[in-house]
Amino acid sequence: METPTWKTLLPDDLTPRLPDLVASCGWEDATMIDQATGKRHVENADELSDSGERDAPREKRGKRQKQQPQRKRRTTYEIRKQQKSDLVTQVKMMQTQLDELKYRVLVEQGETAKSHERTTAANSVLQECIQGQHVGLADMQAMLASHIQDNLHTLQPAQTVIQLGTDRVERHKTLMAMKDRKLREGKRFITARSRGLDPRASYSQEERYETPGDDFCVMRFDNSPIYGSSVKAVFDAIIHSVLHSEIIISELFGSITIREDNDFDDSNVSQLRLVSSTSRGAMVESNSVMFSEFSDGTDGKECSYGIVAADFVDSDELYPYRPTERVRRDTTTVVLIRSLTELDSQTRTSNDGNCSEDQTDSNKAEDAQTVVATRWTCSKMPHTELDIPRGRLQELQESSVCWGDTMKNCIQQHLGKAAL
Template sequence: MTTPYEARKERKRGLMEQAENLQKVLDTLKFRLLVNQGEVKKATKRTEVENALLYELVLGQHLAHASMQAALTGHAQRSLNRLQPVQSVICLGTSLAERANTLMTLKDRQLDNAERYLAARSRALDLRSSYCHEERFDSCEDNYSVVRFETVPVRGANVKDVFEAMLGSVLNSEIFLSEIFGCVAVREDSDFETSEFAQLRLVTATSTGTTVESNTVVFSRFVDDGDDGKGSYGVLASDFVDVDALYPYRIGERVRRDGTTIVLVRELQPTSGKVPEVVVTRWTQLKLHRSTAIVSHNPDTELKESAICYGDTAKTFIQQQLVNATTTDDFP
């Protein structure tokens, strides 16, 4: 026997179904009326116009962005022979004491400028995600240049280990280049390799048959839990020697390769209970000089086999030193 409550419930359900059906019929009648009055066509046209305007707006934003990129790229191409970030004109004489004083004078300025530039360059980026931007140029002097900026997060390692791995790859680049590419890379004797700075004179016989030489000074600094709230971080700056009275460039026998690289290694504060991450930020410019005496057969290959900071060359060796580290992407 059906109770009064069940009867009312069943009647309510039936009325709701009728209401839904009536609403569908009403919507159909409204649509037919709009069709008869031509309103559907008008609404469609209005939507088409709105979509066209929206498309033009989005396209205009893309074109404005492309124009900005073109302006920046054009400026970069025209400025290849000007001083780049943290690049200095380095001239070393014959006196060992004078050479050491010149480099000591440069150290703090180079490292401070490197830290400031990389902080500014990466300010708007999500440092927990990998990012890389690379440009390649042939200058009006027919020199070949590669400019690269990147940020790479690293998990599972501390700041000091990552920084020492990065510094070690630079200071021992002749070993790494020979191992990974099978080329003959030789580090010629230099006068300095201290905790303050190092001079690296490298000669590489590449697989293309070209001999590439470079003369680079490297400055580094590691700050352990600084008082400025930054925590522990390391900064590295390397720059090429413009003129060396003791070891002049042998432009009639070798291809000259200039390189300027700055690196900042710092710890990111953990969020939402996640483990701390270390982020490596790097900017580098490499330039291969072309001359009538020495013909460059393949500038990309010659840069790759003569510079540890070219592309991802150092990645393999740094990962070997950070066995327990897990990277979110290719390490620099």
């Protein structure tokens, strides 16, 4: 059978155009085509060599591609199986950590429980100790209160038995002779009673009680700072209020109070005999002697101070008590006025100078105008044989309680200050 050629394969209309097609393929100068077979022949060996060199890299790349094994594609099953294995491993690690944390918490809770038990036990012991101290203090206070109540008829602090005759000269000599002692004892007592208290803070304590014999008694202790004043001004205000007490009582209580007599012109010693009529018609009398002294501290022995000591007269032959007509009121009072800077100086001296100079300088301007008034008073109303209703008797007792506050208000009005 005859082998087909390109001439037989090509249509007749393309045969004349064969040279142009060959030229368009770039074989016009470098190659030639066999007219008979239609095969391309290389004209020279150089072309063949160049063609071989160009084909060599392709062959090498093909060999390398054949040498590298193709990566096997993983299936979805294998991927999920690996993920499951990783998650199981992670769960085991987390479970181990959780077990360790549980153990640690159990240990810590055990220590906490033990610590809480120890703290509870210690607090219980401290509570018992504190309550024991309070009970001990209450026992002491009960003993003191019982002692005061049982010994109301004995001498009270700063009290002196005062008996006056009919001779006026002797009366005056008797009172002047006891003046220094009364002031000395009063100052010693009030200083001891106020020891340890903060002078810048107000303090008040009051006790009321009745004895088995129906005697009524009120004891009161006050420690009050007075701002913007001086020792001398406060001292003068107290003296003024005491000497005009009948006017003060009449104005504030709405009762009629008269002063029957004053035998002494000496400002340091005064006798006060007051008679008051309450709103319900009861009559109350008092017979007191007031001793006073002011020291400006120029002698160098101690700082400036003012002291007032008042005591009731036990027996007065010239002006005797009238128990069948009036209710008797006996009052013993001690008032000590000192400057706050001087109190701080005494505190620093007693504490071996532990107070800092900076604190003293910062408070010096304010403390220079601050005075501390310390008062202790005991007002006693003995049992009366008068037929006084219970309501009127309670009114008299309340008036004894209000008497101290009334004098404080009068002193504050005299000073023009806000508080005492």
